[in-house]
Amino acid sequence: MRTVYAINFIMISAQGKPARVVLLLAFIFVFASPAFVSAAQQRVKVVASIPPLADFARQVGGDKVDVALLLPPGASPHTFEPSPRVMQEIASARIFIKIGAGLEFWADKLIAAANRNILLVDCSEGVDLIRDAAHDHGGLHGADPHYWLDPVICLKVVTRIENALIAADPGNTALYRKNAAAYRERLVALDREIAASIKTFRTMEYITFHSAWNYFSRRYGLKVAGVIEESPGKEPSPRHIGAILRALKKMKTKVVFAEPQFSPKIAEAIAREGGGRVLFLDPEGGLKGRETYIDLIRYNVSMMEKAMK
Numbered sequence: 001m002r003t004v005y006a007i008n009f010i011m012i013s014a015q016g017k018p019a020r021v022v023l024l025l026a027f028i029f030v031f032a033s034p035a036f037v038s039a040a041q042q043r044v045k046v047v048a049s050i051p052p053l054a055d056f057a058r059q060v061g062g063d064k065v066d067v068a069l070l071l072p073p074g075a076s077p078h079t080f081e082p083s084p085r086v087m088q089e090i091a092s093a094r095i096f097i098k099i100g101a102g103l104e105f106w107a108d109k110l111i112a113a114a115n116r117n118i119l120l121v122d123c124s125e126g127v128d129l130i131r132d133a134a135h136d137h138g139g140l141h142g143a144d145p146h147y148w149l150d151p152v153i154c155l156k157v158v159t160r161i162e163n164a165l166i167a168a169d170p171g172n173t174a175l176y177r178k179n180a181a182a183y184r185e186r187l188v189a190l191d192r193e194i195a196a197s198i199k200t201f202r203t204m205e206y207i208t209f210h211s212a213w214n215y216f217s218r219r220y221g222l223k224v225a226g227v228i229e230e231s232p233g234k235e236p237s238p239r240h241i242g243a244i245l246r247a248l249k250k251m252k253t254k255v256v257f258a259e260p261q262f263s264p265k266i267a268e269a270i271a272r273e274g275g276g277r278v279l280f281l282d283p284e285g286g287l288k289g290r291e292t293y294i295d296l297i298r299y300n301v302s303m304m305e306k307a308m309k
């Protein structure tokens with residue numbers, strides 16, 4: 001097939017410009033050569049819903065995987081609307097990795113329509129989920145899906161992704177095992193680093209923008225004193241804002257946390273009224289300087305240090 005193309009090309013271009021012909025032929029041979037094609041084909045195409053999962057897949061898969069991210073950085077999974085590009089990504093993927101627990105409430109139908117053969121990895125399986133009616137999309141789950149903000153839980157998530165890659169691409173089992181083990185060690189070190197930082201806090205209470213921080217708080221002994229948007233994307237009532245203000249006045253810190261995926265206007269108004277200031281926590285990641293999970297968690301701990309140390 002490739003030879004036929006090349007011969008046709010030489011015949012058509014026989015009286016054309018020789019330099020361009022050579023260049024184009026070189027292009028065809030490089031990109032159609034068996035070595036190039038097999039290297040590209042061997043890569044496992046993985047689609048992940050949120051940046052931390054995409055990072056885990058890259059950490060474990062290395063150069064044996066092509067990882068696509070469904071949610072553009074800065075988007076919230078709670079208010080996400082899939083585009084035709086998303087359908088294409090899923091249609092051509094071998095593995096889809098999701099948080100589950102109702103976070104990607106838009107994903108299941110999409111996958112059924114786009115790709116029935118995809119290997120679906122629901123990372124919430126086996127996780128000790130926190131019950132939370134506020135995050136209940138359509139009455140199906142009733143669970144808080146933000147467990148990825150607990151690095152200890154992510155040890156299991158990484159293992160789940162490691163097993164999925166091995167199932168899809170058993171030829172690289174040893175590499176996936178080695179990468180996953182090395183990355184889990186980094187998560188263990190991260191967990192120790194966070195615990196050491198939190199020991200220096202003068203207060204354990206904080207006000208968050210949406211209820212993303214329950215797992216992190218459970219792990220490190222923090223207390224969420226108030227949540228501005230109890231249902232993500234839905235504006236709080238004046239009565240609820242009043243309750244947040246009363247909580248803020250009793251607290252040792254005068255910081256209200258906003259999040260980059262949502263407008264900071266309400267957090268700013270509460271901070272003004274309560275004589276405090278606004279800092280940003282980021283539960284999703286993917287933005288500049290926090291593309292990797294470890295950088296994302298470190299960023300959040302540094303913001304908490306500013307507010308609570």
Ligand SMILES: [Zn+2]
Nearest residue numbers: 078210212232
């Ligand atoms: Zn959330």
